[in-house]
Amino acid sequence: MHTxxxxxxxxxxxxxxxxxxxxxxxxAGVMLPAGSAVAHGVDYRIERSEAVMxxxxxxxxxxxxxxxxxxxxxxxxxxxxxGNTDALGRAVFVPDQPGRWRVLMATEDGHxxxxxxxxxxxxxxxxxxxxxxxxxxxxxxxxxxxxxxYLFGLAGLLALWRLRR
Numbered sequence: 146m147h148t149x150x151x152x153x154x155x156x157x158x159x160x161x162x163x164x165x166x167x168x169x170x171x172x173a174g175v176m177l178p179a180g181s182a183v184a185h186g187v188d189y190r191i192e193r194s195e196a197v198m199x200x201x202x203x204x205x206x207x208x209x210x211x212x213x214x215x216x217x218x219x220x221x222x223x224x225x226x227x228g229n230t231d232a233l234g235r236a237v238f239v240p241d242q243p244g245r246w247r248v249l250m251a252t253e254d255g256h257x258x259x260x261x262x263x264x265x266x267x268x269x270x271x272x273x274x275x276x277x278x279x280x281x282x283x284x285x286x287x288x289x290x291x292x293x294x295y296l297f298g299l300a301g302l303l304a305l306w307r308l309r310r
Contacts, residue, residue, distance in 0.1 A: 194239050195239070196237050196238065196239045197237070197238055197239070197240060197246070197262055197264065198235050198236070198237050199214075199235065199236045199237075199248050199250075199260055199262065200233070200234055200235050201214075201230055201234045201235075201236065201250050201258060202234050203256065207234075208230075208232070208233050208234030208235075209230055209234045209250070209252060209256070210230060210231070210232050210233075210234055211229050211230060212229065212230045212234070212250050212251065212252045212256075213227070213228075213229055213250070213251055213252075214227065214228060214229070214230060214236040214248055214249060214250040214251075215227045215248070215249045216236070216238045216246060216247070216248050216249075217246065217247040217248075217249070218240075218241075218242070218244075218246065219242065219243075219244025219245055219246060220244075221247055225238065225240075225241075225246075226238045230250070236248055236250060240264045242264075243264050243265055243266055244263075244264060245261055245262070245263055245264075246261070246262045246263075246264055247259065247260070247261055247262070248260045248261075248262060
């Protein structure tokens with residue numbers, strides 16, 4: 146009779162471990178895709194080039210801060226750049242070809258302007274190699290390793306909780 150009792154206890158413990166293992170794999174399935182979505186690196190570089198700045202201001206209010214603008218490339222068919230003016234009312238873009246560029250600006254209260262900018266000669270862009278990004282880019286492997294570490298930690302906490310119960 147004693148042997149049967151031990152077998153029953155063994156079977157309960159085995160069942161508990163199977164459930165814990167199933168929960169561990171379930172958590173792994175949930176955590177691994179999230180790890181790669183959270184770990185994004187940003188790379189950057191600083192370029193020096195000739196930019197075109199168009200200053201927009203109102204006679205009454207000064208610089209037109211936050212006004213939306215669109216820049217059309219020569220030919221006027223394609224939007225080259227878009228954004229909002231900065232705190233000084235400037236719309237800035239770097240043309241990639243010579244020609245007549247068009248900057249269209251409009252505010253929410255209905256003010257606007259249509260400016261034509263003439264760009265002469267080839268657009269020259271100089272890259273400063275000393276200003277390349279040195280920021281570490283988080284890859285998929287460190288994020289996956291961190292996710293697995295979290296899972297083992299959770300599994301350990303779950304096992305401790307079950308033992309004290």
